[in-house]
Amino acid sequence: MRSRFAENVDRLAADLAAMCTGVESMMADASRALMSADTHLAEQVIATQEECDSAARQWEQTAFALLALQAPVASDLRLMIGGMHIAADLERMGALTTHVAEAVLRRHPAHVVPSEAHGILADMGRVAVAVAGETHRVLAQRDPVRAAALERADSEMDALHRALFERITSDRWEHGVMEAVDVTLLGRFYERFCDHAVAIGHHVVFLETGLAGDAEEGSAGEPLQRPR
Amino acid sequence: MRSRFAENVDRLAADLAAMCTGVESMMADASRALMSADTHLAEQVIATQEECDSAARQWEQTAFALLALQAPVASDLRLMIGGMHIAADLERMGALTTHVAEAVLRRHPAHVVPSEAHGILADMGRVAVAVAGETHRVLAQRDPVRAAALERADSEMDALHRALFERITSDRWEHGVMEAVDVTLLGRFYERFCDHAVAIGHHVVFLETGLAGDAEEGSAGEPLQRPR
Numbered sequence: 212m213r214s215r216f217a218e219n220v221d222r223l224a225a226d227l228a229a230m231c232t233g234v235e236s237m238m239a240d241a242s243r244a245l246m247s248a249d250t251h252l253a254e255q256v257i258a259t260q261e262e263c264d265s266a267a268r269q270w271e272q273t274a275f276a277l278l279a280l281q282a283p284v285a286s287d288l289r290l291m292i293g294g295m296h297i298a299a300d301l302e303r304m305g306a307l308t309t310h311v312a313e314a315v316l317r318r319h320p321a322h323v324v325p326s327e328a329h330g331i332l333a334d335m336g337r338v339a340v341a342v343a344g345e346t347h348r349v350l351a352q353r354d355p356v357r358a359a360a361l362e363r364a365d366s367e368m369d370a371l372h373r374a375l376f377e378r379i380t381s382d383r384w385e386h387g388v389m390e391a392v393d394v395t396l397l398g399r400f401y402e403r404f405c406d407h408a409v410a411i412g413h414h415v416v417f418l419e420t421g422l423a424g425d426a427e428e429g430s431a432g433e434p435l436q437r438p439r
Numbered sequence: 440m441r442s443r444f445a446e447n448v449d450r451l452a453a454d455l456a457a458m459c460t461g462v463e464s465m466m467a468d469a470s471r472a473l474m475s476a477d478t479h480l481a482e483q484v485i486a487t488q489e490e491c492d493s494a495a496r497q498w499e500q501t502a503f504a505l506l507a508l509q510a511p512v513a514s515d516l517r518l519m520i521g522g523m524h525i526a527a528d529l530e531r532m533g534a535l536t537t538h539v540a541e542a543v544l545r546r547h548p549a550h551v552v553p554s555e556a557h558g559i560l561a562d563m564g565r566v567a568v569a570v571a572g573e574t575h576r577v578l579a580q581r582d583p584v585r586a587a588a589l590e591r592a593d594s595e596m597d598a599l600h601r602a603l604f605e606r607i608t609s610d611r612w613e614h615g616v617m618e619a620v621d622v623t624l625l626g627r628f629y630e631r632f633c634d635h636a637v638a639i640g641h642h643v644v645f646l647e648t649g650l651a652g653d654a655e656e657g658s659a660g661e662p663l664q665r666p667r
Contacts, residue, residue, distance in 0.1 A: 268651070275516075275520060278506075278516060278520070279512055279513075279516055282510035284507055285507075288503075288506060288507055292503060292506070292523065295520065295523065295524070296523070296527065299524065299527070376620070379616060379617075379620055380616060380617040380620060384616055388607060388608060388612055388615075388616055388619040389607075389608040391616040391619055391620055391623075392604070392607055392608060392619055392620070392623045395619075395620045395623045395624060396623060396627065399624065399627060423496070
């Protein structure tokens with residue numbers, strides 16, 4: 212029989228995956244709202260943000276209580292510490308979907324996305340939803356290999372982000388400054404959304420292996436348990 | 440005589456304050472580089488980013504080792520958990536100063552800041568440096584009252600951010616789309632920098648009092664130790 216503590220740990224792991232499903236669906240709705248200038252859907256996304264915040268806060272409270280009362284070690288401790296960062300990343304991803312939704316409302320009844328940026332932003336939305344879905348699988352399966360592969364999806368997003376900037380700043384941009392400002396911020400929101408997914412991948416590598424997951428920053432393979 | 444463990448805890452607290460001094464000085468340099476289009480200074484800021492990242496990673500490794508080996512409770516546990524978030528916020532603040540510095544290089548030898556946005560961005564730089572200085576004092580003194588007051592400085596930044604957008608999108612904006620895009624992103628970097636300072640304030644309230652610091656999100660006064 213699993214102990215009460217082990218059940219709590221399992222639930223914490225499952226809750227991270229569940230939070231990610233929520234973020235994925237927020238991102239799907241926000242991107243759909245953006246493409247179709249659907250203010251009703253945008254408002255729904257904004258209304259969900261509080262749930263996302265409160266799930267993250269609840270997660271942290273539960274983990275803190277378990278840390279204080281049970282003093283977990285090894286992989287359980289890593290789940291709580293890595294999970295706190297993951298919960299914070301998921302909360303921030305939710306906030307970024309809300310920013311996308313808010314842009315829809317800001318220009319209503321006008322479309323916030325001018326025709327020239329429509330294709331690239333639609334692609335960014337698709338990549339973001341796919342990345343959130345993959346992040347959910349990484350969290351549900353706690354698969355460090357899959358986690359590290361989130362970087363590739365992020366490269367795709369970075370390429371779209373560069374293409375978006377080239378489009379806005381090219382001589383052929385026929386829209387005004389306000390449209391450029393809106394599209395600049397939207398591009399930034401999508402890009403940051405994926406950055407947080409990559410960070411979650413690093414945290415999953417850490418909580419599964421005890422190794423830092425951010426290889427490109429020169430710390431891969433360095434055990435995090437080593438005191439200085 | 441203080442125990443070895445207590446000395447480690449003291450050092451962790453002092454290291455957070457020291458990291459913040461580093462971020463404050465990066466922000467001062469980045470803002471000065473931005474105003475004077477000083478590429479040499481901008482490059483210095485960018486070169487410092489690695490130090491900032493590695494200090495945050497080192498902090499987390501030390502805290503994790505203490506958590507694993509000593510199973511701290513009460514205020515020591517809160518320092519490690521709250522401190523992990525604070526270290527992450529400081530690292531992100533450092534990254535945002537680097538983004539400001541990168542903008543200087545991107546348009547060299549042209550000035551990235553057009554004359555019309557010069558005054559507001561100079562003010563944003565001043566507020567950001569002041570906020571970083573105040574965050575340092577909050578961390579050094581671990582003063583929850585002062586921590587909560589960081590919100591006020593953030594309101595000042597938000598007002599400047601709104602003024603910047605009005606300036607860019609007004610009919611009197613005589614610069615091009617590219618300049619507007621640059622200034623939009625710079626404004627966003629400054630605004631996010633202050634958001635992270637506010638988040639640090641919330642974490643200091645938590646680590647000093649055990650209460651959630653983000654009162655405006657409806658969780659003030661709720662003890663974080665309560666298991667669900």
